[in-house]
Amino acid sequence: MLTLRDLNRATLARQLLLERHELDVLAAVRRLVALQAQEPRPPYLALAARLASFDREDLHGALHSGQVVRGTLFRGTLHITLAENFAAFRPLVQQSLAAAMRRFDELDGDAVVEAAVRLLAERPHTFNELRARLQQEFPDAYDRALGYAVRMLTPLVMMPTDDRWGFPRESAFGLPGVPMAAPDLEAFVERYLAAFGPATVADVQAFSGIGALKKVVYGMRDRLVALEDSSGRELFDLPDAPRPGGEAPAPVRFLPDFDNLVLGHADRTRVLDDAFKGEVTTKNLRVRAVFLVDGFVAGTWQIKRSGKKAKLLLTPFVPVKVAELEEEGLRTLRFAEPDAADFALEVVA
Structure with missing residues (x-):
């Protein structure tokens, strides 16, 4: 049985928070799956709290090289992740993002996406620019619905600048430049557990915004370890993932707004009373x-x-x-x- 402190320490170990690690930015972002990036600065602070040697320019450079991208992913919110992971993760959440368009049933989403992709192939646009140009092609449509359709239905990434935290207040969006991968939910569950486990099915769903994952997770039982917490709930984990025990020391850490440590589970009591x-x-x-x-x-x-x-x-x-x-x-x-x-x-x- 895993106590609350056992769960806490296991999660901190996955989140690089039991000690500062000697990892480069790409390795750290890969390990963490994705970093919440509703605002530009938090991902920088999140990495500074976790890495032994981290400079603002490290993430800056990875964003400008295109190895790391910022775009809409889990729960319809902005995240920073590796470009290859954006290509793998975005198709997984596409169905839930598309479902949000039901409020605008009168809009021909496919036609809007086709027009948006054509415009963005010319050059990146801010959403104000893009809405204005789309309004010319769809004069009877609500301009906010046009922008919402593009954001929910089209994989886009934000264009980094030389601003201190990588992005201006109004960022331009462009096409990701990498083909989207075939959806692989089992691979995602493994990645999630490596970064946030041990976890329940509800935890995986809460972080990702993807529903009906019980069948997927239970179908992986032969590759996972089944555990139990003090409330009798079933949790799953990778066999060789670190579980250091509740007595492992945990240092003081300052985490930014929207940090995934706080957002990574349906039941947050492992870190937050x-x-x-x-x-x-x-x-x-x-x-x-x-x-x-x-x-x-x-x-x-x-x-x-x-x-x-x-x-x-x-x-x-x-x-x-x-x-x-x-x-x-x-x-x-x-x-x-x-x-x-x-x-x-x-x-x-």
């Missing part, structure tokens, strides 16, 4: 940046910037010792605000 869920995920579905103490979410953090002064504001959920948070907190703050000159931590109520 139910009592604090509402403090982390807001009513408008923003997932706040969190810090970990002994492997579990102990509070949220945000940055206050004034001139050359940068301050890390901590909102703890449990009693914390600021001295134990200071080294890692200041490291995070210096990475997030590289042009500041003065750095400090402050606990707020």
Whole structure:
């Protein structure tokens, strides 16, 4: 039987959070499957929390070379992943993304996609540009529906720039430049378990947004290990995946908004106590940046910037010792605000 702490430590091990790792960006992103990228900066902070030697230019370079891309993937949200993985993962979620178009049944989605692909083959477009051009071809259509159809039905990637965090406020989108692969749900389940396991079928579905996976996972039982948690739930894992045990030490870590550690499971109690869920995920579905103490979410953090002064504001959920948070907190703050000159931590109520 796996205790809560056993699950916590196993997940932290998969997520590169029990120690900083000597991996390059491509190896780290491959290991993590994908990084939530609703905003440009969080993937940089996510890697900085996990890697021993990481510089902003490392991810910058991988994005500009096209080895890493940012596009719509799991749960219809933006993620950063390897280009080859985007080609493998996007077809898996296409059905669920297409289902979101039912609200616009009157729109000929296939025709819109055909027109959009033709326009994007010319050059990348922002969505404002693309909607305007599509409106010329579909004058009776609602312009927002046109943009939504393209986003949901067409595999697109965002074009990186020289902005500090890789992308401007309004990014241009283009075609991915790699052919989409044949869907392989079993391969995806293995990748998910390597990054987030041990996990239930519901966990895999919650992270991916793909439904009806029970048959797929149960069909893989001869290749997986079946485990049980303290509530009697059945979990699955890869036979040789790390499960270091609940007594393994877990360092303080500061994770960015929307980090997949918080979003990776249907049952998040392995890292986040139910009592604090509402403090982390807001009513408008923003997932706040969190810090970990002994492997579990102990509070949220945000940055206050004034001139050359940068301050890390901590909102703890449990009693914390600021001295134990200071080294890692200041490291995070210096990475997030590289042009500041003065750095400090402050606990707020």
